[in-house]
Amino acid sequence: MFFVGKFCVHDLYYTKTPLDTQYTILDTRIYDRVVELQKIMFFYVYVLKSVKENHLYFGYTNDLVRRVKEHNLGLNQSTKAYKPWKLIYYEACLNEQDAKRREYYLKTSQGGRLLKRRLKEYFFSLRFA
Numbered sequence: 001m002f003f004v005g006k007f008c009v010h011d012l013y014y015t016k017t018p019l020d021t022q023y024t025i026l027d028t029r030i031y032d033r034v035v036e037l038q039k040i041m042f043f044y045v046y047v048l049k050s051v052k053e054n055h056l057y058f059g060y061t062n063d064l065v066r067r068v069k070e071h072n073l074g075l076n077q078s079t080k081a082y083k084p085w086k087l088i089y090y091e092a093c094l095n096e097q098d099a100k101r102r103e104y105y106l107k108t109s110q111g112g113r114l115l116k117r118r119l120k121e122y123f124f125s126l127r128f129a
Contacts, residue, residue, distance in 0.1 A: 043099035045106065047089040047115065050082035057085065058106050060099040064090060089119060 044064040048057040048071060057079050061067040068087050074080040093099040105111040116123060 040094065042092040042094065043096045045091045045093065045099050045102045046087060047106070048079070048085040049088045051084045051086055053082055055082045057082075058103055060096075060103045062096075088122060089115065 041062060043060055043062050044067075045058070045060045046064060046067070048059070048068070049055070050057075057071070059067065064087075068085065070076055071079045071085045072083055074083055079085065091099075091102060093102065106115055
């Protein structure tokens with residue numbers, strides 16, 4: 001199952017035939033578009049929050065799930081002392097240089113203020129948790 005926008009692609013291009021349980025492709029244009037989308041490589045700018053302490057970590061990667069696992073396993077020297085980590089924010093970029101530039105910006109004081117405004121409700125909820 002793969003999601004495009006708000007639609008589940010599995011539901012869009014596969015359907016059961018009335019005579020048996022075999023699946024048929026209804027619209028090959030949608031299928032071709034999904035295959036094309038799966039080939040796109042994204043670079044992710046992410047923000048992690050330490051569960052133990054009030055510490056944020058900013059980074060970028062091309063495999064977000066793997067990278068968060070590495071942080072939680074203590075494979076990164078700079079985040080090892082503050083594990084476990086929780087992913088609180090990420091952005092996807094098509095270009096690696098754009099992701100690097102965005103990570104650098106979020107690490108500045110102006111970028112930190114922007115992030116805190118963007119995640120205002122999340123940080124507000126932490127005060128009363």
